[in-house]
Amino acid sequence: MASLKRWLIGSPMETKRLKHEKLPKWKALAVFSSDALSSVAYATEEILLVLMLLGTSVFFYSLPIAVAILVLLLLVTLSYRQIIYAFPSGGGAYVVARDHLGTATSLVAGAALMIDYILTVAVSISSGVAALTSAFPSLLPWKVQIGVALVLLLMILNLRGITESATVFAYPTYLFIISVLVLIAVGGWQLWHEGWHGFNYKEHASAAHFFASGYSVFILLRAFASGCSAMTGIEAISNGVPAFRPNSSKNAAITMGWMSVLLGTMFLGITVLAAGFGVTPLEHKTVISQIGHHVFGNSIFFYLFQMITMLILVLAANTSFAGFPQLASIIANDRFLPRSLAARGDRLVFSNGIILLSILAIVLIVTFHGETHSLIPLYAVGVFLSFTIGQSGMLKKIWKDKEMRRATTILTIGAGTIVTGLVTIITVVAKFTQGAWLVIVAIPLLVWMFYRIHDHYEKLGEQLKLDEPEWARREKMLKPKVIIPISGVSKVVAQSVQYARSTSNDITAISVIFYEEEEQKLREKWEKFYPDIPLQVIYSPYRTILSPILDYINEVEKQANGSPITILMPQFIVKKWWHTLLHNQTAIILRFFLIMKKDIVIATLPYHLRE
Incomplete structure (x- = not known):
C-alpha cells in the first residue's frame, strides 16, 4: 500500500521546502x-436556455445581459483587488468577515464558499464530459463513470503537490485561452464578411409585447442570474494569496486583473457569436460546440477545439482543489472544522481537504447523474453571497481606516456590495424552485455544524487544561490497580505480569472457566509461578467470556471510587495475517466495550510469534 501511495503522489517533502512551493x-x-475562464463554455448557454422560455425571438437580450454581467465583473474585480492587498494571508470573504463583521457572518461566508467550491468541481467535470459527449455521442451512457474517474484523477494530481500540479494544468489552460480567442477572431471575421444572420434588434422589437407582463421580466432576471455563473471562481485568487511568490499580494492582484480581462473578452465574444450565428441550445450539443462547428466546420480543428474545451472544463475543477483545502485549513485553524483539515500532507498540500472535496463532488455527480443543467441552479448563490459579505467587510474596514478612506474606493466597493447583494437576491428568487433552495438550507446547516465543532473543541480545551492544583492532585495519585485477563499460564501471560509489576503493586489476574473442575488445575499452575498475585476465577455456566469479565470489572470500578484501573490484556501476534482467523479475538472485543469507561485504562501487551 505504501509503495502504491508513493507511486501515485510521489516521495514526501520536507517542511522547509514549502517556501519553494510558491507559484x-x-x-x-x-x-x-481555470474555473472562471472555463465558465465561458457554458455561461452563454445558460442565458439562452432561460430565454427559450420566451422563444428564440428574445435571444437578442443575451447581449445586454452579457454587458450587465461584465459591469458586475469589473466592480467585483476592483473590490477583490483591495481585499487581496488588505488580507495577504488569504481566506477571502471568510477572513474579511471574521475580522470586521463577526463570527456568525464569517461562517456564513465560509459555508457559502465551501458549497460553491464543491459545486464547481461537479459542474466543471459534468460540463467537460458534456463537451466530450457532444463530439462523441457513443460515450453518453458512461458520462457518470467518466465524471467520477476524472475527479479521482484530479485528486491524485493535486495530492502530488502545488508546483507539480500547476505545471500540469498550466499548458491546457493557455491552450484553451488561445483557442477561444482564435474562435472569436475567426468567427468575428466571418460575421464581418457574411453579415449578421442570427438574432437581431428587429426581432427584439417585434417581441416587445412579451414584456408587458411581470413574468417576462422575471425570466430576464433568471437569465441574468444563470449567466452570472460566468463569475464563479473569480474569488479563488483572494483565497489563495499565500500560494503566490513574493510579493504575494501584488502578484495576486496582477493575476486577478489578467483573469478578469480574459474572462470578459471571452464571455462577450462567445455571446456575440452565438447571437450572430443564431445558435440555439440543443440536447446533447452545447452552444460552444455549435459555434465551433460554425467557425471550423467539420474539420479536425473542430474536434481539437472540443477536446481542448473538454480538457479545460475538467481542469477548471482544479480551482476548487486549490481554494477549498486552503479555506478549510483556515476555518479548521479557527477550530470550526476538524483539525485534520489544517494539516499538510506528505507533499506539503492540505491532503485531507483535497480528499474531502473529491468525495463530496463525486456524491453530487452521482446524485444528479452528471447533468450540468441540474447542477447549475445550485450554482452562483453561494459565490454571490460571499461576494456581498466580503465587500461589506472590506467597506467597514476602509471606513474605520483613515489612510484607506478614499472616495473612489468607497464608491467602488459600495457599488459592488449593493450590486452583488441584489444579484444574490435575484439568484435566490429566480432559481429557488429549480434547486437553489437546497443551497439556502445547506448554508445554515453547515454553520450549525461549524458551531458544534467549535463548541466541542472549546469544551475539550477546558477539560484538558492543566493547572497547578490539578497537577498536584495527579502527582499524589496512587499507582493504578492492574487486572490481567488470562486463559492460562503461558509466556504471553508471563510477559504481561512482568510488565504489570513495574507499574503497580496491586495486581489481580482473572480467568473465566466453563467447567468447575478446571479451576483447581489452573490455580495449582498459577500459584507455582505467581503465589504473590491473586487469581480470580469466574465460573461461566453459559460459556460466555465477555459478560463475566465486564461484570467483574464494573464491580472493581465501583469499589475503586474513582482511582485508576488498568486492564492489561496479553495478546500474541501471529506472523501471517490468515493465522488471525484461527484464534479468538477476545482482547479486541473487550477493548471495544471498555474504551468508553472513564477511569479505566486499556493496555495491550503484544507477544510476537516467530511463525
Whole structure:
C-alpha cells in the first residue's frame, strides 16, 4: 500500500521546502483562474436556455445581459483587488468577515464558499464530459463513470503537490485561452464578411409585447442570474494569496486583473457569436460546440477545439482543489472544522481537504447523474453571497481606516456590495424552485455544524487544561490497580505480569472457566509461578467470556471510587495475517466495550510469534 501511495503522489517533502512551493503569476493564473475562464463554455448557454422560455425571438437580450454581467465583473474585480492587498494571508470573504463583521457572518461566508467550491468541481467535470459527449455521442451512457474517474484523477494530481500540479494544468489552460480567442477572431471575421444572420434588434422589437407582463421580466432576471455563473471562481485568487511568490499580494492582484480581462473578452465574444450565428441550445450539443462547428466546420480543428474545451472544463475543477483545502485549513485553524483539515500532507498540500472535496463532488455527480443543467441552479448563490459579505467587510474596514478612506474606493466597493447583494437576491428568487433552495438550507446547516465543532473543541480545551492544583492532585495519585485477563499460564501471560509489576503493586489476574473442575488445575499452575498475585476465577455456566469479565470489572470500578484501573490484556501476534482467523479475538472485543469507561485504562501487551 505504501509503495502504491508513493507511486501515485510521489516521495514526501520536507517542511522547509514549502517556501519553494510558491507559484509564479503565469502558473497561478492557470491554477486559480481555470474555473472562471472555463465558465465561458457554458455561461452563454445558460442565458439562452432561460430565454427559450420566451422563444428564440428574445435571444437578442443575451447581449445586454452579457454587458450587465461584465459591469458586475469589473466592480467585483476592483473590490477583490483591495481585499487581496488588505488580507495577504488569504481566506477571502471568510477572513474579511471574521475580522470586521463577526463570527456568525464569517461562517456564513465560509459555508457559502465551501458549497460553491464543491459545486464547481461537479459542474466543471459534468460540463467537460458534456463537451466530450457532444463530439462523441457513443460515450453518453458512461458520462457518470467518466465524471467520477476524472475527479479521482484530479485528486491524485493535486495530492502530488502545488508546483507539480500547476505545471500540469498550466499548458491546457493557455491552450484553451488561445483557442477561444482564435474562435472569436475567426468567427468575428466571418460575421464581418457574411453579415449578421442570427438574432437581431428587429426581432427584439417585434417581441416587445412579451414584456408587458411581470413574468417576462422575471425570466430576464433568471437569465441574468444563470449567466452570472460566468463569475464563479473569480474569488479563488483572494483565497489563495499565500500560494503566490513574493510579493504575494501584488502578484495576486496582477493575476486577478489578467483573469478578469480574459474572462470578459471571452464571455462577450462567445455571446456575440452565438447571437450572430443564431445558435440555439440543443440536447446533447452545447452552444460552444455549435459555434465551433460554425467557425471550423467539420474539420479536425473542430474536434481539437472540443477536446481542448473538454480538457479545460475538467481542469477548471482544479480551482476548487486549490481554494477549498486552503479555506478549510483556515476555518479548521479557527477550530470550526476538524483539525485534520489544517494539516499538510506528505507533499506539503492540505491532503485531507483535497480528499474531502473529491468525495463530496463525486456524491453530487452521482446524485444528479452528471447533468450540468441540474447542477447549475445550485450554482452562483453561494459565490454571490460571499461576494456581498466580503465587500461589506472590506467597506467597514476602509471606513474605520483613515489612510484607506478614499472616495473612489468607497464608491467602488459600495457599488459592488449593493450590486452583488441584489444579484444574490435575484439568484435566490429566480432559481429557488429549480434547486437553489437546497443551497439556502445547506448554508445554515453547515454553520450549525461549524458551531458544534467549535463548541466541542472549546469544551475539550477546558477539560484538558492543566493547572497547578490539578497537577498536584495527579502527582499524589496512587499507582493504578492492574487486572490481567488470562486463559492460562503461558509466556504471553508471563510477559504481561512482568510488565504489570513495574507499574503497580496491586495486581489481580482473572480467568473465566466453563467447567468447575478446571479451576483447581489452573490455580495449582498459577500459584507455582505467581503465589504473590491473586487469581480470580469466574465460573461461566453459559460459556460466555465477555459478560463475566465486564461484570467483574464494573464491580472493581465501583469499589475503586474513582482511582485508576488498568486492564492489561496479553495478546500474541501471529506472523501471517490468515493465522488471525484461527484464534479468538477476545482482547479486541473487550477493548471495544471498555474504551468508553472513564477511569479505566486499556493496555495491550503484544507477544510476537516467530511463525
